[in-house]
Each structure stands twice: as C-alpha cells, then as structure tokens.
Amino acid sequence: MTTLLERILPTVQKPARYVGGEYNQIVKDKAQVDVRVAFCFPDTYEIGMSNLGMRILYGVMNNQPDVWCERVFAPWGDMEEQMRKHNLPLWALESHDPVKDFDLIAFTVGYEMSYANILNMLNLAQVPLHAADRHDLKNIVFAGGACMYNPEPLADFIDFFSLGEGEDSTVEILDLYRKAKAEHWTKDQFLLEVSKIEGMYVPSFYEHTYNEDGTLKAITPKNGAPKTVTKRIVHDLDHAYYPTKDIVPSTEIVHDRTNLEVFRGCIRGCRFCQAGFTYRPLRPRSVEVLTRQAKEALEDSGNHEITLSSLSTSDYKQLEELANDLLDYCAPRKINLSLPSLRADNFSRELMEKVQKVRKSGLTFAPEAGTQRLRDAINKNVTEEEVLETCATAFEGGWSSVKLYFMLGLPTETDEDVLGIADLVYKILKTWREKATNRKRGCRISVATAYFVPKPFTPFQWEAQISPEEYTRRQRLLKEHMPAKSVDYKWHESSLSRLEAVLARGDRRLGAVLEHAVLHGAKLDGWDEYFRYDLWLDAFQACGIDPDFYTRERSEDELLPWDTIDVGVRKQFLQKERKAAYASTITPDCRTQCTGCGANLLYPEGPCDA
Amino acid sequence: MRRILFEKTGNGIWISHLDLMRILQRAFRRSGILLKHTQGFNPHAFVSLALPLSVGTASRCELLDFELAESEAAVDTSSLPERLNAALPDGIHCVLGYDGGRKLKELTHLQVEVRLEYDQGVPAGAVDAIDSLFHGETLVVEKRSKNGPVEQDILPMIQELIVSQEDGNTVLLSAVICAQNPSLNPDLLAKAVSTHLPDLAPDFAKSMRIEMLTQDGTPFR
Numbered sequence: 001m002t003t004l005l006e007r008i009l010p011t012v013q014k015p016a017r018y019v020g021g022e023y024n025q026i027v028k029d030k031a032q033v034d035v036r037v038a039f040c041f042p043d044t045y046e047i048g049m050s051n052l053g054m055r056i057l058y059g060v061m062n063n064q065p066d067v068w069c070e071r072v073f074a075p076w077g078d079m080e081e082q083m084r085k086h087n088l089p090l091w092a093l094e095s096h097d098p099v100k101d102f103d104l105i106a107f108t109v110g111y112e113m114s115y116a117n118i119l120n121m122l123n124l125a126q127v128p129l130h131a132a133d134r135h136d137l138k139n140i141v142f143a144g145g146a147c148m149y150n151p152e153p154l155a156d157f158i159d160f161f162s163l164g165e166g167e168d169s170t171v172e173i174l175d176l177y178r179k180a181k182a183e184h185w186t187k188d189q190f191l192l193e194v195s196k197i198e199g200m201y202v203p204s205f206y207e208h209t210y211n212e213d214g215t216l217k218a219i220t221p222k223n224g225a226p227k228t229v230t231k232r233i234v235h236d237l238d239h240a241y242y243p244t245k246d247i248v249p250s251t252e253i254v255h256d257r258t259n260l261e262v263f264r265g266c267i268r269g270c271r272f273c274q275a276g277f278t279y280r281p282l283r284p285r286s287v288e289v290l291t292r293q294a295k296e297a298l299e300d301s302g303n304h305e306i307t308l309s310s311l312s313t314s315d316y317k318q319l320e321e322l323a324n325d326l327l328d329y330c331a332p333r334k335i336n337l338s339l340p341s342l343r344a345d346n347f348s349r350e351l352m353e354k355v356q357k358v359r360k361s362g363l364t365f366a367p368e369a370g371t372q373r374l375r376d377a378i379n380k381n382v383t384e385e386e387v388l389e390t391c392a393t394a395f396e397g398g399w400s401s402v403k404l405y406f407m408l409g410l411p412t413e414t415d416e417d418v419l420g421i422a423d424l425v426y427k428i429l430k431t432w433r434e435k436a437t438n439r440k441r442g443c444r445i446s447v448a449t450a451y452f453v454p455k456p457f458t459p460f461q462w463e464a465q466i467s468p469e470e471y472t473r474r475q476r477l478l479k480e481h482m483p484a485k486s487v488d489y490k491w492h493e494s495s496l497s498r499l500e501a502v503l504a505r506g507d508r509r510l511g512a513v514l515e516h517a518v519l520h521g522a523k524l525d526g527w528d529e530y531f532r533y534d535l536w537l538d539a540f541q542a543c544g545i546d547p548d549f550y551t552r553e554r555s556e557d558e559l560l561p562w563d564t565i566d567v568g569v570r571k572q573f574l575q576k577e578r579k580a581a582y583a584s585t586i587t588p589d590c591r592t593q594c595t596g597c598g599a600n601l602l603y604p605e606g607p608c609d610a
Numbered sequence: 611m612r613r614i615l616f617e618k619t620g621n622g623i624w625i626s627h628l629d630l631m632r633i634l635q636r637a638f639r640r641s642g643i644l645l646k647h648t649q650g651f652n653p654h655a656f657v658s659l660a661l662p663l664s665v666g667t668a669s670r671c672e673l674l675d676f677e678l679a680e681s682e683a684a685v686d687t688s689s690l691p692e693r694l695n696a697a698l699p700d701g702i703h704c705v706l707g708y709d710g711g712r713k714l715k716e717l718t719h720l721q722v723e724v725r726l727e728y729d730q731g732v733p734a735g736a737v738d739a740i741d742s743l744f745h746g747e748t749l750v751v752e753k754r755s756k757n758g759p760v761e762q763d764i765l766p767m768i769q770e771l772i773v774s775q776e777d778g779n780t781v782l783l784s785a786v787i788c789a790q791n792p793s794l795n796p797d798l799l800a801k802a803v804s805t806h807l808p809d810l811a812p813d814f815a816k817s818m819r820i821e822m823l824t825q826d827g828t829p830f831r
Contacts, residue, residue, distance in 0.1 A: 001727055001779055007814050009624055010666040016629060021621030021700030023633075023640075248636060250622075250699050251629045302636030302697065333644070334653050 005096065008082045016251040017045035018079060020071070020093030023248040024300070026058070027094055028068040034178055037061055037069040038092050038102040038125075042109060042117035043526060045073040049247070050255035052309065053145060054108050057166050059243045067174050070094040070102075074117045075124070077530060080523070083124060090125040099125035103138060104177060107158070109145040112503040113496065113525040115153060118143070119518040122157065129515060131159045131204060137180060137187050142173070149231070149278050150456040150562035153503050155203035156511035159191060163199045163565060164231030165264070167240050172197050195225045199232035206564060208508055214549055216507065216559040230566040233281070233602050237264065238289045244296035248303070257305035257338070258297045260290055262322070263610035266311035267590040269597075271379045271581050272368070272410065274455035275311055277569045280599035282590060284610035287318045291325045298335060305336040313339055315591075316610055363394045366405040369413070370420025376584040377412050379577070384424060391428050395435040401444040402428060408474045408491075409452035409466040411581060418474045421447070422481040429486060446488045449475060451497035455504050456562045457569060459577035464553035465501040468494035495533035496525070502550040507561035510550075512543040568599035612687045614674045614694070615706040615831070618663060619818075622701020627662040633699060634674055640697035643690070644679040660714055660822070661789060667796065669819035671720075671829075675711075708831070717789055717830040719769060719823040722796040724783040726803060726812035731778050736810050740781060741773040743806055744799075751802045753795070764802060767794040781812070786823065 009015040030036065039058060041048030048054055048071070061069035070092035075083060083090070089098040099105060105127065107118050119129055122141070128134050131141065143154065144162035151161045162169055176197065180190040195202040205225035209217045221227055234240045242261070249256070265282030266275070285293075294306055306326065310316065323337070330337050367382050369375045375382060391402060406421050425445060432443040451471045454463045466474075475491045482489045503510065516539035524530035540547050554560065556575060573596065580587055587595055591609055594600070600608045618625070625633065635655050638645050645655040660673040678685060691704035698704070728736075743749065749765045771785040787794040800815030822830040 001729075002814055002816065006816075014626075015624040015665065016621075016626065019621045019624055023636075023697070023699040248699070250625050250633055252632070298639075299642075300640065302639030304635075304639065333639075334647055 004088055012078045022250045025247050026062045033068040034066040036102045037104045038072050038099040039069050040072040040107045042114035043074055046253045048073045049249050049253045052259050055243045060170055060241050100127050105141045107143040109143055109147045111147050112500045116518050116522045116525050120523045129157055152508045152561040153506040153510040155508040160194050161201040165234045167234045169199050169232045201229040228566045237283050237285045242293055244293050245300050248301045257307050258303045260294050260308050262308050262310045262316045267315050269379055271459040274458050277457050278567045281603040281608040282610045287322045307338045363399050364403040368407050371417045373584050374417040376586050377581045379586055388431050391431050392435045395432050398438045400438050403446045406449045407452045408449050409471050411463045418478050419481055443486045449491045451492050453497050453501045457567050459574045462554040465551040468498050499536055502547045506550055513539045516542050568602045570598035573597045612709050613711040614704050616672050616704040618669045618672055620701035623668045626665050637694050637697040641693040644682055646677040646679050667817045671819050671822045716824050717822050718825045719786050720789045721786050721821040723818045724796055724799045725816050726781040727814040728779050729813045732775055737773050737775050744771045749802050751798050
C-alpha cells in the first residue's frame with residue numbers, strides 16, 4: 001500500500017522537491033546516531049538548495065558521526081493545503097520522519113520576508129510556536145544566518161540564535177547538546193550553557209523594557225548572560241570545511257551550478273549594504289585551494305556551470321589567475337564559468353573575453369543611484385565614466401544587453417537624483433549607438449528600482465524609510481522620464497519593502513504581529529503569488545502596533561533593539577560614515593586604507609584583505 | 611548511436627522528463643564520460659529519451675539514446691550501466707547498455723501494470739466486474755487534451771488485459787496497450803474503473819511500465 005505522502009504527491013506541482021533521494025544526500029541509521037537535526041530553510045526547495053550556507057552547515061553537521069542532519073523546506077501552497085487537509089506533519093527529506101521527532105530544529109535565515117515561513121513551518125510541523133511552550137530538550141529551535149543580526153522579531157519563537165559564521169560554533173552546539181541529552185539536562189540548563197558559548201544569543205535571558213513613547217528603555221541581561229554577544233567568524237577559510245561532495249538536486253533549482261566562495265567580507269563599505277558590514281573582516285581563500293575545490297566539486301556533481309561568489313568578486317586580488325586556472329579546466333569540458341557581482345570599475349575587457357570563450361553571459365551593473373553626488377553619499381564608488389566605459393567595451397565586444405539596478409528613497413535623495421537614473425540610461429543608449437558591433441537585435445537595457453530599506457549595522461540604521469506615497473511618487477517620476485524604447489523598466493511594489501523595513505529594524509513586540517499574520521494565512525511573502533499585505537495590516541491593527549513607528553528616523557542616542565549584538569563594526573564608525581554620507585564624502589575602500597571600522601579586531605591574525 | 615535501458619522507480623518516479631534529462635547528463639559527467647555536444651555558445655548534449663513518462667508513473671523499461679564525444683570512441687557501452695549507476699540518484703537505475711538498437715517507430719506497444727488500492731479491502735466481485743468492463747464493446751473515458759476534455763473509446767488501444775487480485779487490498783491490471791500513434795496513458799485504465807464502476811472506484815491507483823514491445827510482441831531494444 002502507498003503512504004499518505006505518495007498519494008498526495010501526484011496532486012501537487014513539482015513533487016520531486018518533497019521526497020529527497022538526490023545524489024549525495026546523507027542517510028544514516030537513526031538507531032546509530034545520538035543527535036538528529038532538522039535543518040530548515042524557510043523558503044522553497046529551489047531557493048533553499050541554492051543557499052551556500054545551508055550546504056556548508058549540512059556537511060559540517062553530518063561530518064559528526066553521531067549526528068544526522070536532514071533538510072526541511074517550506075512547502076508550496078498546494079502541498080501545504082494537502083498537508084493541512086490530511087493532517088500530515090512537515091517531514092525531513094532524507095528519512096521522511098516528522099520534524100517534531102527531531103532533537104534540534106535549526107533555521108538558516110537569509111532575509112526578513114521569510115520570517116512568516118519560519119512560524120508557518122513550525123506550525124506545519126505541529127511544534128509549538130512559542131519557545132516558552134516547548135518545555136523539553138527535544139525540539140530545541142535555533143536560528144542563524146545572514147539576517148539574524150537583529151533577531152528580535154523572532155525572539156518569542158526561537159530558543160537561541162547562533163550569530164555569525166557557523167562552521168565552528170555549530171559543532172560546539174552539537175557537542176553541548178550531545179552532553180545535555182546523555183545527562184538528561186533540562187531545557188533551562190541547556191540554554192544556560194549555550195549562552196556561555198561565544199556567539200550564542202538566548203533572547204529569553206534579556207529583558208526588554210520600553211519608554212512611554214514606545215522606544216526601548218533598557219535591555220537587562222539575566223542568568224549571567226553577557227551584555228553583548230559577538231558574532232563568530234571562521235579565521236582560516238583555506239582550512240575551513242567547504243562542500244565539494246555536495247547534494248545535486250534532482251529538480252531544477254534557482255542556482256543550479258557549482259558555487260565557489262572566493263572570500264568573505266567586502267572592501268567597499270557601501271553605506272546601505274548590511275552584508276558589507278556584517279560580513280567583515282575580509283578573509284580570502286587561496287587560488288590553490290579554490291582551484292582544487294572547483295575541480296572536486298565539478299567532478300563530483302557533474303555540473304556544467306560554475307560561479308564565483310562573494311560580495312564583490314572582482315575585488316579578489318588574484319581573480320585573473322583564478323579565472324585562468326578555472327578556464328583551463330572548464331573550457332575543454334564545456335563547463336561554463338560565470339562571474340557575478342562584477343563591479344563596473346574594474347571589469348576588464350580581457351577577463352570578459354576569456355569568459356566569453358565558453359559562454360556569453362549578461363552584463364549587470366548596480367550603480368544604485370543616478371547621480372555622482374548620491375553615489376558618493378552612499379559610498380558606491382562607481383563613476384558614470386566607468387559605467388559608460390565598461391558598457392562601451394562590452395558593446396564593442398558584442399554584448400547588447402545591460403541590466404541596471406538602482407534604489408529609490410536613499411537618504412538625501414532628491415528629484416534630481418531620481419532623474420539622474422533616466423539620464424544615465426540615455427547615455428548608455430547613446431554609447432550603444434556609437435560603439436555597438438552587434439546591431440542585429442538592438443540594445444536591451446533592463447532597469448530595476450528597489451525601495452530602500454534601512455538595515456541594522458549600516459550607517460543608515462538610524463535613517464527613516466521614505467513613505468510609500470513618496471516612494472511611489474519618485475517611481476512614477478522616473479517612469480515618466482525613462483526612455484520607452486529599448487528599456488524595460490521594472491520597479492518593486494512599496495508594500496513588500498515597507499514590511500521588510502518594519503521587520504529589519506523591529507523589536508520583540510513584533511512577535512505578536514508575526515504570529516497573528518501567520519495564523520491568518522501569511523506565508524511565502526517573498527513570492528508574488530502569496531504575499532498578502534492586507535494580512536499584515538490586519539495583524540498590525542489587531543496587535544495595536546503602528547508599522548510607521550519602525551520605519552521612522554531613530555535618534556543616535558536611542559537604545560536600539562539589536563544593541564545586544566556585536567558584529568565587530570563599531571557604532572562610532574557607523575555614525576562617522578553617516579556624517580560622511582551627508583557630506584557626500586566617500587570613504588576609500590579597505591585596501592586603499594584601513595577605515596578603522598573595528599571588525600579587524602575579530603581577526604588579529606589578519607591581514608584583513610582578499 | 612548508443613542506447614541504455616534503465617528503470618525509474620521509488621523516489622525517482624517524481625522526477626519530471628526535463629529534470630531526468632539533466633540528471634542523466636550530469637551522471638555522464640560525474641562518471642567522467644563526455645557526451646557529444648552541439649557547437650556554439652550554448653552547447654547541448656546529444657541525448658534523447660524514448661516515450662516521455664508521466665510524473666508519478668514507475669517504469670522498468672526506459673530508453674536513453676545518446677552519442678559520446680569522439681574522444682570516448684573506445685568506451686564499451688555495455689560497461690556504462692555500472693559506471694552510471696554509481697553516479698545516479700535514488701530510483702534511477704541503468705540495467706543494460708548497447709550500441710545501435712531498433713528504430714523508435716518499431717516501438718508499438720507497452721506492457722503495463724496498474725494497481726488499484728482499496729483501503730477497506732478489495733470489494734467482493736470486483737475482479738469479475740472489472741474484467742467484464744474491459745472486455746465489453748466500448749469503454750469511453752474522458753481524457754485531457756490540449757483542447758480540453760475529450761471522450762475517447764480506449765478499448766481499441768488495449769491489446770490485452772488481465773485482471774487479478776494481488777493481495778487483500780490490491781487489484782492488479784496487467785495490460786498491453788498502444789505506445790504510439792495513438793498512445794494510451796495507463797492512468798486511464800484506472801479512470802475507466804472509477805468512471806464506469808463508481809462503487810469499485812479505488813482509493814488510489816498507480817501505474818508502472820513493464821516492457822516496451824514491438825508489433826510482434828517481442829521486447830523493443
């Protein structure tokens with residue numbers, strides 16, 4: 001007889017994403033392991049399996065012989081409907097066992113719009129949402145990831161947060177849990193000991209009190225918890241675990257290729273970019289290690305594409321050497337090498353031609369702002385000349401399509417800056433007319449504008465997000481002035497970025513809003529098919545919370561919900577950078593001159609460069 | 611041209627046709643065997659699957675036709691199943707590899723099995739009633755087509771069909787049906803039962819391809 005799951009699968013889209021069984025998935029004998037981890041990614045399989053962090057930690061955890069880590073993803077709506085109808089609890093892909101049977105439930109969180117999925121997945125797993133309602137050592141829920149530097153909106157639901165890079169700290173958590181389980185500790189005992197591990201933040205050990213105006217009054221640590229928790233970093237990337245024998249999905253995922261992480265951190269310091277500050281300090285991998293990892297991973301996966309990833313790959317000092325080594329291996333094997341996040345300022349023609357030998361990929365720039373003044377204010381050190389020069393080179397080399405990304409609503413932005421975007425697009429079109437060698441298909445320029453969201457741990461963490469009305473006005477203004485021919489202009493709707501802004505700088509009072517929204521159907525907010533702003537507005541109203549409170553400008557002496565957390569970059573540095581933004585003064589990149597952000601103190605063995 | 615006979619079972623049945631193509635190509639790379647590719651900026655491999663299989667249907671008789679790069683001329687096709695199996699996910703398993711093979715148009719019939727599951731046990735008289743249904747004058751079933759639902763008499767496309775009770779909960783239909791021009795989706799055999807014998811509608815039905823056949827009933831290879 002078939003199982004319930006087998007009977008449901010024919011009724012849902014893309015059933016392969018729900019059964020596991022992929023090449024290189026790790027299966028262990030559950031009778032032989034001590035600790036079982038349900039590693040959850042709060043979005044669909046296609047997104048989660050594209051996440052490098054998840055792949056790394058899956059390997060790190062399963063390298064422990066007595067630990068079995070399995071994967072769990074958010075089901076698509078059709079599957080969720082069937083699960084609820086048939087009371088089928090959320091399962092892990094490898095064993096198909098229910099998540100509620102696991103010891104530890106881990107989440108890796110990459111962006112705010114997946115918060116609802118975390119709650120929805122716990123709900124689908126039939127695990128109590130509130131940390132306080134889970135009393136045992138079983139089903140300890142913890143979270144980490146790039147978006148967990150202000151985890152406060154999730155404080156009610158997650159037992160502890162693992163801050164920073166997890167290669168080392170996850171092993172320490174597992175060691176502690178193994179001991180706790182063997183010695184039958186209580187959950188409280190376990191959390192107390194977890195809080196002593198560097199980088200672990202136990203939110204229930206901190207009492208938050210508020211002023212009458214709603215701002216934070218005090219954060220009081222309890223149970224001997226540290227006043228601040230400092231994120232963890234991996235010190236030696238060359239010797240850190242990196243997955244080269246990796247799961248190869250049986251169904252197409254978003255990033256369906258081998259991913260080679262060349263360095264962590266970023267030398268640039270764009271003032272809007274959270275990752276640019278929270279991923280510091282800068283630590284590279286060597287060309288030798290990268291080349292070896294690339295070959296191992298390509299041979300083992302059978303992938304026909306490899307990509308170099310980092311926050312700014314063209315800043316890797318030995319990029320040319322690496323690209324040459326990789327091309328020597330890839331070209332005869334028909335493997336495509338793609339280089340994302342290349343910056344306009346040093347995208348060399350030579351490198352472009354080399355890559356083109358295998359396969360031509362698109363040309364993408366993110367000037368982020370339309371005028372030099374505003375680009376200086378946000379420290380995006382790209383000049384118009386550089387963009388146009390690079391485009392000219394590309395057009396001469398046969399490229400005919402360009403993608404451009406901008407933000408609207410950046411601090412100090414005026415209408416002149418908005419119209420500067422259209423102006424830059426005109427100049428690129430003009431460059432194409434002058435330089436293009438391949439005119440057959442015409443020039444295609446895709447322009448996308450996003451609605452700026454101020455993020456914690458950036459110089460703009462105190463800034464207001466402009467109102468949705470003002471954003472829409474600027475977006476329409478740009479639309480009116482954008483050349484219609486050859487340009488495909490897309491913009492983000494205001495509602496999603498508004499919600500993102502609320503959650504990004506939220507405090508723990510938003511937990512009630514999250515719970516209300518999820519229990520009333522909010523899920524998969526990152527997907528147009530499912531995002532329902534009305535559910536969130538209802539939730540804010542029901543909980544008596546004004547979303548505008550969270551998008552307002554903060555005073556620099558206001559206590560911030562994320563002040564418990566230390567990412568290495570000092571607050572004084574962020575304040576200095578904010579002032580520089582107002583003066584439209586650029587700060588040189590870390591390679592030119594150390595800016596004294598403070599993150600290098602996490603990395604005494606330095607040098608802080610890639 | 612070289613050919614591989616493989617099975618698609620277990621978790622593998624949920625893999626779509628396009629995904630299967632990608633999986634097989636990757637398996638070749640993983641095994642260190644280079645397929646022949648088209649020229650150009652976006653090269654693609656010379657691989658094709660005979661008779662695409664619906665998602666959710668198992669099979670013991672899938673065929674992959676392919677060509678290897680010139681540098682691989684010395685590779686013995688009969689050695690490929692073993693090499694590929696080490697590189698394939700759960701549920702995709704190569705059985706046989708050989709050079710050449712019959713032309714696809716000679717593939718005319720499929721031997722299939724359809725299992726009708728009854729959670730409360732197989733109802734009394736079910737086997738006889740279902741047997742009569744498939745041995746009448748006509749058997750009209752609604753099938754989905756590009757232009758919406760179409761009524762179709764499926765009996766002309768059933769060469770042979772034997773009904774038996776496999777266990778207390780399962781009725782087994784073992785049939786030989788048309789494979790091409792026209793083709794019959796084996797799921798329609800279960801649908802015929804649900805449509806015409808609603809009291810005997812199974813709680814679940816699943817199909818499996820057992821063998822590809824030529825006009826004279828011998829296995830297509």
